[in-house]
Amino acid sequence: MAQELNITIATVSRALQDSYEVSIQTKERAQPLATRLNYQVNAYASSLGRNISKTIDLLPT
Secondary structure (H helix, E strand, O other), X not given: OHHHHOXXXXXXXXXXXXXXXXXXXXXXXXXXXXXXXXXXXXHHHHHHHHOOOOXXXXXXX
């Protein structure tokens, strides 16, 4: 997406998260492309940056 929009990966991420740091024009370019490409947020990848997984492990007894 970043390459097609000619912006950085970080800017694409911020645009899709509706960040105030990204212009409205960039958000308007990123959203339709994300929809067209069936983009879905990867929760596991997102958790790596925050160091919070919100995942519970279950161990058999």
